[in-house]
Amino acid sequence: MRLVREARFRLMKDLVLPAALKAREGRRRPGKGDPLFGPPLKCGAELKRIMARHYALAKYAKGARPVAYVTSGAPVELLRPLGFYTLYPENHSALCGARKVGERIALHAEARGFSPDLCSYARIDLGHAFSGESPAGDLPAPDLLFCTTNICQTVLYWFKALAHHHRVPLVVLDTPYLHGGQDEGPALRYFRDQMVEVVPRLERIARRDFDESRFLAALESSRRASLLWGKVLETLKARPAPLTIFDAFVHLMPVVSLRGLPVCERYYEGLLAEAEERVRKGVAAVPGERFRLLWDNIAIWFALGSLARLFARAGAVPVAATYTHAWAETVQDLDGKDPFGALSRAYGRIFLNRDLAHRRNLLLTLAREYAVDGVVFHSARSCKPYSIGQYDMRGLLEGELPLRTVVLEADMADGRVWSQAQAETRLEAFFESLER
């Protein structure tokens, strides 16, 4: 049975879905270019193909491959040699937000008593689990839930609820918060030991042996993708910037959810080549670039398009973000000499797992390196660990650098907290204050 499913999976992956997506693209009429923006990125079409295929194929993975739901900060490289088909609930919730169906899907979770004050990603994902509703079509139930607490503590309880609902095993890798000035050694060793210990369990769930060479290949692939992604972000140092952070929010998807797979590396080779070419030719993402900005926190997915236009009208170009930078900060440190140790360092040291002093330094470094005029702090109502400390960060940055800051109250995926008129007034006033 598994062989039949495997054959069907391969057929869909290599022949049917690519052909179907190509046919769909042929039918799509090209949109009119918006004069506020430069020419659209050619890689955009490839990104759409990759992500559409990833979600469409998920349905056929069930039975052919073990399916894992994974948190964004988890060492997915452990799952790659075991052939897991991986889905990222956070990425799926972001997609629901961008398609403006987040609230509707979250209501299925709220109806079961999950508080509207909980993380909107969690509510959307649980709402999807309870209802099956998704803009990405039919998604398979997981065989494994794979969770790391380095991004927040909510994921632990969220994945516990998923485990209870789906009746499947939950693997939690506990990553103690790293406080500056303390020896990181014990915390990272503790994280490393858990990864070593969990491999036999993953083998049992996948019914396959852990292949060391495939593991090392996945590690190398992640490292390369992360390096390439970092180089893509560095092209935004150019004036004019060849793409904006709003573009990067979208082109971030593969490094989040396809990390450790060849398709991910290939994608960023293409994107980097295109970004570098734009820099060489002086192609601007926003032809009227006047101000350069740093963005803090996750994207506001449901308002991404309207924000991009609002910013572009004022010539304000976000050129750096702590969020997009997160996948280029530590994953590139993955080396094969001590693979488990390298994983513990790469995933233990992500900035959401480090103290506010580290975050302050990160913000200052990005602000300086990308020569920004101001910082937009998105205070995400339902993402507390990312939003905490922003008012202090704001004061610290203003004290150190001659820049202006603004706090935008919103959420990554729940549009109910959003008020367009108020956001416009705040941002327009902020842009006006940048005119000196």
Added chain:
Amino acid sequence: MDLFAGVDVGSQAAKAVVLDGEGRVVGRALLDTGPDFPGSARRALEEALARAGAGAEALRVLVGTGYGRASVAGAHRVVTEITCHARGVGWLFPQARLLLDVGGQDSKAIRLGPGGKVEGFAMNDKCAAGTGKFLSVLAQSLRTGVEGLGPAGLRAAKELHLSSTCTVFAESEVISLLSRGESVPDVAHAVHMAMARRLQGLVRQAGLREPAVFTGGGALNADLVRSVEGLLGIRFEIPEEPAFTGALGAALLAREMARGPLTP
């Protein structure tokens, strides 16, 4: 004569200020906004021009501001009320470094630089508790009218506690205090203290400093101003016409577009 005008279309009132080439206020008007934003913006401008003894032909530059800024017909430029309030206050009080504006729909604390430039700001815009709306809702329960709330609060004899978290729930608290036999002045003062606690947070977010100016409809309420001053330990300057600073700032920007900056 060349004239320059600013029209500030707020949620409650449309305000217009007309300046001459020297930056002197030669006409102004304030009207209820109502549902017809473009109409009230136009009427406010016409009335202010009439007070200046001029017609539309004398108008050189027009700047629109306020939540209804997009509805000011014929505006040469549209600027947010944050920039305009700061500019207006910087003109009236060149030394001012902090501005607290309590309007109908939002409250804002603005850190000012020289010339009324905005250095930073904090806004209360997700909740009515802390805006003029809070006062108008509670004035209804107390039957004092918005104008009567301040004088009533000044006559308070004791401190009562009122929650500052939600306008709707504060209203039910007010009703329960009244039914317990508490006096209208004492409850009115409790309303101002609840709001002052909110505004205090806003000011501290923007950065507490002096000299400070209080504007917007809220500045007309002496007990509210006194309550905020008490909590922050500072004194506020209040313009003679605190509702007009946004329109004044817009008019100054209009004049600046044609003639360059003017020093007070």
